[in-house]
Structures are given as structure tokens and as C-alpha cells.
Amino acid sequence: MGTREVIATARRVVVKIGSSALTSLDGGLDGARLGVLAEAIEARMHAGSDVVVVSSGAVSAGIAPLGLGHRPRDLATKQAAAAVGQLELAGEWQRAFARHDRTVAQVLLTAGDFARRDAHRNAQRTLDRLRTLHAIAVVNENDTVATSEIKFGDNDRLAALVAHLVSADALILLSDVDGLYDSDPRKGDARFIDEVRGPDDLDEVIAGTGGTLGTGGMATKLSAAVLAADGGVPVLLAAASSAAEALAGGTVGTVFAARPQRMSARRFWVRHAADTSGALHLDAGAVRAVSHRRSSLLAAGITGVSGHFSEGDVVVLQGPDAVAVARGVVSYDSSELPHMIGHSTGELPEDLRHAVVHADDLVPL
Structure with a gap:
């Protein structure tokens, strides 16, 4: 049709x-x-x-x-x-x-x-x-x-x-x-x-x-x-x-x-309608994972955090060149993430091992 x-x-x-x-x-x-x-x-x-x-x-x-x-x-x-x-x-x-x-x-x-x-x-x-x-x-x-x-x-x-x-x-x-x-x-x-x-x-x-x-x-x-x-x-x-x-x-x-x-x-709300409260800065590998493989974002791929946000807020995901590559619902407060970024899941305490942004709550731009 x-x-x-x-x-x-x-x-x-x-x-x-x-x-x-x-x-x-x-x-x-x-x-x-x-x-x-x-x-x-x-x-x-x-x-x-x-x-x-x-x-x-x-x-x-x-x-x-x-x-x-x-x-x-x-x-x-x-x-x-x-x-x-x-x-x-x-x-x-x-x-x-x-x-x-x-x-x-x-x-x-x-x-x-x-x-x-x-x-x-x-x-x-x-x-x-x-x-x-x-x-x-x-x-x-x-x-x-x-x-x-x-x-x-x-x-x-x-x-x-x-x-x-x-x-x-x-x-x-x-x-x-x-x-x-x-x-x-x-x-x-x-x-x-x-x-x-x-x-x-x-x-x-x-x-x-x-x-x-x-x-x-x-x-x-x-x-x-x-x-x-x-x-x-x-x-x-x-x-x-x-x-x-x-x-x-x-x-x-x-x-x-x-x-x-x-x-x-x-997903439409996350991509087009929601206000964003901050940004997560990703390394090149994490950019490929969220943009092309649509994988969940883990702490190991994050290089920095900007802005103030709480668990459940929508944040922008940016690559090394500061270009936005995705938006997603974050699972942690901005105050928790600086102690987690760059660490593999196995290096983190048990209660901090889930994805920072789950694939179901992540929308590539």
C-alpha cells in the first residue's frame, strides 16, 4: 500500500x-x-x-x-x-x-x-x-x-x-x-x-x-x-x-x-520530547556499541560526566568529538558515576554492576 x-x-x-x-x-x-x-x-x-x-x-x-x-x-x-x-x-x-x-x-x-x-x-x-x-x-x-x-x-x-x-x-x-x-x-x-x-x-x-x-x-x-x-x-x-x-x-x-x-x-519520548539533564562522554568503542550494535552503555566506556541528573532522567550520550550520538534514560545519579567510569563491570561493587543506560532505554540519534 x-x-x-x-x-x-x-x-x-x-x-x-x-x-x-x-x-x-x-x-x-x-x-x-x-x-x-x-x-x-x-x-x-x-x-x-x-x-x-x-x-x-x-x-x-x-x-x-x-x-x-x-x-x-x-x-x-x-x-x-x-x-x-x-x-x-x-x-x-x-x-x-x-x-x-x-x-x-x-x-x-x-x-x-x-x-x-x-x-x-x-x-x-x-x-x-x-x-x-x-x-x-x-x-x-x-x-x-x-x-x-x-x-x-x-x-x-x-x-x-x-x-x-x-x-x-x-x-x-x-x-x-x-x-x-x-x-x-x-x-x-x-x-x-x-x-x-x-x-x-x-x-x-x-x-x-x-x-x-x-x-x-x-x-x-x-x-x-x-x-x-x-x-x-x-x-x-x-x-x-x-x-x-x-x-x-x-x-x-x-x-x-x-x-x-x-x-x-x-523510545519516541526519549528521542524527541524529553528534556535532557546532562551528558555522558563516551570513548570510541562505546560510541560504536550504542550507535551500531545498540548495546547497553556500561561504565567502562564512559570517560566523563557533565551536568546534574538523577536516576531516571534522560541524558545525552556524546562521542570523543562532543557530538551527540544517542539519548537514554540513566540508571544512576550524576554523583555516583565519577567513581564508576572507566571500570569494568567486574571491578565494581555488586550494587553498581548494572548498565548505566540499558539498551531498552537508549535511542541512537
């Missing part, structure tokens, strides 16, 4: 919608656009799919009500715009789906909710329960309290994380672009890319940054698509104006094939 067919028949779908598809500088939220999108999503749900919506637009939706002439640049005004716009956005989605007798739930998340394992599980349970209650979850980043997420990010990465969180069978990214090109199509002769089968297909792609209303641009969409596909979720990148076709399985946009075997939720 091809990637397009997999996406067209997916039972659980995450649909991410960009700010530019929902808002305008002079008019705030466009209710008519939301209505069209809601109709396309409802049609997909009526056909048998469960859909979670990841909606941008809170900051942009607050621009007009606050009388701002442009997207704010300072953090306090961005958060103020988000506080106003979040109500506007939730209300418009509620009105759009009310025409279909669909209950809407607002779920606000930040990157920190994915970094902490307990919050990660709670979000997962909430979204799953909303699905069983036949409500549609509209997920947004909690911009009123986020800091670096507002300044540097977009909801594209959030959508990829949500897709894995809910065990989605497909992720559909809808924005103001009709797919992936090898360069900016506004600046010359750009080649459209119909399908990305793997990293080699992206070698010559030049992705740009965001526009006036959004913050991500093609760079974050591409990054999110690669992240989701790496976790085992196929992706369709298409224009919001083609939402009905995209959700109905039409031949639009660019598809990204998923890796053959889906990464487990725990």
Missing part, C-alpha cells in the same frame, strides 16, 4: 492548521474559512476516522481585537494577544462544529508537557477519553505561558508530537503552501516534490522561514514532517484551501513515507 493510500484510509488522524489559513491582519479570525475546514474534518470523521485538530492562530486572532497593526514582537504583547485570541479561536471552532452537532474540547499544551513523562501520559489519557466520548479535541500551544516556544517555534512540531502521543495513523499539515518544493517557488524555477521516501530525497531542498502571521514557514513544516515520519507516522503537507481533497484522499500536496517500523512511545 502506497503512502497516499495509507493516509487516505488512516483511522486516527491529526490535522494541523496554520495561522495563515485561519486569520488575516485586518479581520482577525475568518469564520467562513473555519466553517469550510470543519466541514472537511467532519466528513472525514463521518467516513470512520477519529480526528484530533492542532490549531494555530491564538496570537494572530488577538491582533485585531487588541487594535494591533502587526504581529507583536515582544513576549508580553504576544502573550496578551494569545490570551485574547485563545478565547476567540476556541469560540470560532465551537461555532464551526456546532453546525454538525459536534462537541469541541480545547486542550492547551506546551513542549514541557511532553518533556515530563507524567504530564505526557496525562495528556494522552485526556485525548483518548475525548475520542471515546465522540468530542473533537482542538489542541493549541499554551502561548500565554510559553516562552521560547513563542519566540522560536510553531505548532508544527507540536502536531508531530501529538500525532505520536495519540498513536495516529497519519498527520496532515495544512497551511498556505500546496506542498514541498526544492526551493522557494516565489523566487524562481522551483521543483515540486510529490513524495519524500527518505532523507536522501531532501538533500537538495532549501526550506525558508515564516511569513507575516505565522512563525514557522517551510523549515518547521519540513522538520515536523520528518520528525513524525521518523516516529512511524506518514505525513501529508498540503494547502488549507485543498483541505476537502486532502482529507478525502485526493492527490494533493506532498507525502512523507513513514519508517517501516513504528517507534515505541517510550
Whole structure:
């Protein structure tokens, strides 16, 4: 089965919608656009799919009500715009789906909710329960309290994380672009890319940054698509104006094939979502063991420790050149390891002989 067919028949779908598809500088939220999108999503749900919506637009939706002439640049005004716009956005989605007798739930998340394992599980349970209650979850980043997420990010990465969180069978990214090109199509002769089968297909792609209303641009969409596909979720990148076709399985946009075997939720969390608390520095032999043989990391292969962490924290594993080669859940506190590093298992006390990072908790980068 091809990637397009997999996406067209997916039972659980995450649909991410960009700010530019929902808002305008002079008019705030466009209710008519939301209505069209809601109709396309409802049609997909009526056909048998469960859909979670990841909606941008809170900051942009607050621009007009606050009388701002442009997207704010300072953090306090961005958060103020988000506080106003979040109500506007939730209300418009509620009105759009009310025409279909669909209950809407607002779920606000930040990157920190994915970094902490307990919050990660709670979000997962909430979204799953909303699905069983036949409500549609509209997920947004909690911009009123986020800091670096507002300044540097977009909801594209959030959508990829949500897709894995809910065990989605497909992720559909809808924005103001009709797919992936090898360069900016506004600046010359750009080649459209119909399908990305793997990293080699992206070698010559030049992705740009965001526009006036959004913050991500093609760079974050591409990054999110690669992240989701790496976790085992196929992706369709298409224009919001083609939402009905995209959700109905039409031949639009660019598809990204998923890796053959889906990464487990725990390994995906370790690799992409968890905060790291420190680093372990490895010798060349240990790098080969964790990178190529995917063996557990033993104390003998560690040359140094940096940062402060506790048993159960996620740490970065670095080679002799300080390049990160893996991430993993560490089995010891940072205060214990200096007395262990460089020693073979037989040289250590009985209670310190288990792996520093077990293979099951280690993910090569």
C-alpha cells in the first residue's frame, strides 16, 4: 500500500492548521474559512476516522481585537494577544462544529508537557477519553505561558508530537503552501516534490522561514514532517484551501513515507520530547556499541560526566568529538558515576554492576 493510500484510509488522524489559513491582519479570525475546514474534518470523521485538530492562530486572532497593526514582537504583547485570541479561536471552532452537532474540547499544551513523562501520559489519557466520548479535541500551544516556544517555534512540531502521543495513523499539515518544493517557488524555477521516501530525497531542498502571521514557514513544516515520519507516522503537507481533497484522499500536496517500523512511545519520548539533564562522554568503542550494535552503555566506556541528573532522567550520550550520538534514560545519579567510569563491570561493587543506560532505554540519534 502506497503512502497516499495509507493516509487516505488512516483511522486516527491529526490535522494541523496554520495561522495563515485561519486569520488575516485586518479581520482577525475568518469564520467562513473555519466553517469550510470543519466541514472537511467532519466528513472525514463521518467516513470512520477519529480526528484530533492542532490549531494555530491564538496570537494572530488577538491582533485585531487588541487594535494591533502587526504581529507583536515582544513576549508580553504576544502573550496578551494569545490570551485574547485563545478565547476567540476556541469560540470560532465551537461555532464551526456546532453546525454538525459536534462537541469541541480545547486542550492547551506546551513542549514541557511532553518533556515530563507524567504530564505526557496525562495528556494522552485526556485525548483518548475525548475520542471515546465522540468530542473533537482542538489542541493549541499554551502561548500565554510559553516562552521560547513563542519566540522560536510553531505548532508544527507540536502536531508531530501529538500525532505520536495519540498513536495516529497519519498527520496532515495544512497551511498556505500546496506542498514541498526544492526551493522557494516565489523566487524562481522551483521543483515540486510529490513524495519524500527518505532523507536522501531532501538533500537538495532549501526550506525558508515564516511569513507575516505565522512563525514557522517551510523549515518547521519540513522538520515536523520528518520528525513524525521518523516516529512511524506518514505525513501529508498540503494547502488549507485543498483541505476537502486532502482529507478525502485526493492527490494533493506532498507525502512523507513513514519508517517501516513504528517507534515505541517510550523510545519516541526519549528521542524527541524529553528534556535532557546532562551528558555522558563516551570513548570510541562505546560510541560504536550504542550507535551500531545498540548495546547497553556500561561504565567502562564512559570517560566523563557533565551536568546534574538523577536516576531516571534522560541524558545525552556524546562521542570523543562532543557530538551527540544517542539519548537514554540513566540508571544512576550524576554523583555516583565519577567513581564508576572507566571500570569494568567486574571491578565494581555488586550494587553498581548494572548498565548505566540499558539498551531498552537508549535511542541512537
